[in-house]
Amino acid sequence: MTYLELDDVSVTYRIASGEVPAVRGVSLTLDAGAALGVAGESGSGKSTLAMALLRLLPRSAGVGGRILLDGEDVLTMKWGRLRAVRWAEASIVFQGAQHGLNPVRRIGDQIAEPLLVHGLARPEQARGRVAELLEQVGLPTWRARSYPHELSGGQRQRVMIAMALACSPRLIIADEPTTALDVMVQAQVLTLIKQLVADNGISLIMISHDLSVLADVCDQLAVMYAGRLVEHGPARDVFHDARHPYSQALAAAFPTVGDPASRLAPRGLGGDPPDPMRLPTGCSFHPRCPVALEECPTLDVELWPAGPGRRAACVHVREQAPAGTKGETS
């Protein structure tokens, strides 16, 4: 059952020197209880897209299209309803847990805040719920009395996850939840997220530039480049057998230890991510593309079917698409 549906979503920032198209016509669906990974590098629009889901963007951002959360369009919601939806229906775990917590308030009070604000618990009940949440994320209950500086990076990220879980949301959006963490702590946090999502039937959207992490946690993978969705499909397929040359480069950027092909052979892409104000013509990826064709600088390729449950926006995929199928205009 579809829980979240993005229909031709676009986000444009208006700044003094013009308009910056950050997200350009993204259409995606997420089933209840499923996990979607969104990959891309800085400037690809992945974080903007996540913020747009709960209308957390500044006023200078114009959002177009439809964002249906359980059938209800987030973009046309009244403020009161939107307030209820944030935290209670869907919550966000931001990157950089160091800055997401108030340094002068105790952990327990911060976790209890959404509960109290949303009237889901009276102050005397809140303490019990906080203890329960801390236990769920693997922290001892006495930590409720600690201040953020007394916790390590991994513990603070656990607190952020406890806050996101506080109002029993149906969707959690995790924006680079493990970026600043060590490998071992990252593994602890990812294991925790996977287990919480599975145990509680929560839907998950996880954002990262590390395809290997996303492939590990998510069922579906969406790859963004210059504000567009360039590839989408089952996570393992996209990671191991990417169809779009950009997804291939992203997958190769994090080598598998023990793979002889990547030994003493780091792989990356030439060039830099494009400036959204000066997007290349045609396919925005063509200046960096190792397999670009003559028509790529003029041809803006839409998403084409690329195997079971898969789509990719590349002229090479279009050529291989079975006759009679059509691309999606975006």
Added chain:
Amino acid sequence: MTETQASAEPAAAAGRSTLLEARDLHVEFAARGRRARAVDGVNLAIGAGEIVALVGESGCGKTTLARTLLGLERPTSGSVRYGGTELSYRGRALKSYRREVQLVLQDPMGSLNPRQTVYEAVAEGPRIHGLPDEKEVVASALARAGLRPPERFFLRYPHELSGGQRQRVVIAGALALDPKVLVADEPVASLDASVRGEILALLLRLRDELGLSALVVTHDLGLAWNIADRVAVMYLGRIVESGPVEQVLTAPRHPYTQALLSVLPESPERVVLTGEPPDPTRIPGGCRFHARCQVLASGRAAEAGVDGRCRSESPAVLPAVPAAQAACHFAQVAGTDA
């Protein structure tokens, strides 16, 4: 995927002469009224033209070890040796040492002055050392770091550059002094995935073309696999396992290395260690890893009859040899199939 770089050099360090070396190095700090043993007995040698990856979690002492090798930190005991002679901490000697061994910082946004042009940033080192033909030196350093044509970058400011270009400027600043060794602390941690490969390929090319040695400090085992000849795994102030990358990363012998590798995505069986790296002000007795050790916890150490030693006897400090070795009682009795 435009840059695929295969190294012509054989990975083994056997034939290389030692260039930079840490001998029985200890570095201690005062921390909240206690002594923190950040580096607690380390032997490490970097050969000419060799890339060594120093891996470990935050707080394991890897950055302190790198800073001490650069002469930025003084050892409490033990010594840093370069080209066979002990590092002197007198002003002039240290200055000439720093021409030979250069630091490449992580996060180029933080390490470049936003009000300095690329030219000024790269020329700073040559000016301090009074090198002649400054303009030529800067241009050739930029070109070697892959910023071509260099003149186009002279008057640019850091904010006008992309992340990958900024990291290249930082590397050019180090190359301007014609060093023999680069010490790079997390050189790609703040870079985008697609740019990362390019910077790593650059480090490999510098080694192949200029014969540069490098110590790359990182928590990323994939990076070690990508560019290093040898890897040293550090835990709580000590190197617990070291050796050729192929051997250590495909057949790790120390339980800590095994755990680190097991949590990489795609690995079949995970050993997620509980807790975070313990405190260098309270290094546990016995083997410093025993409290978190999965081999001890599972009873395999007891079967091998070493559990008593794990809890009471610290494994000997590893010598600075190129061959694979692990500081673990269990690995020593169990052979390679630990």
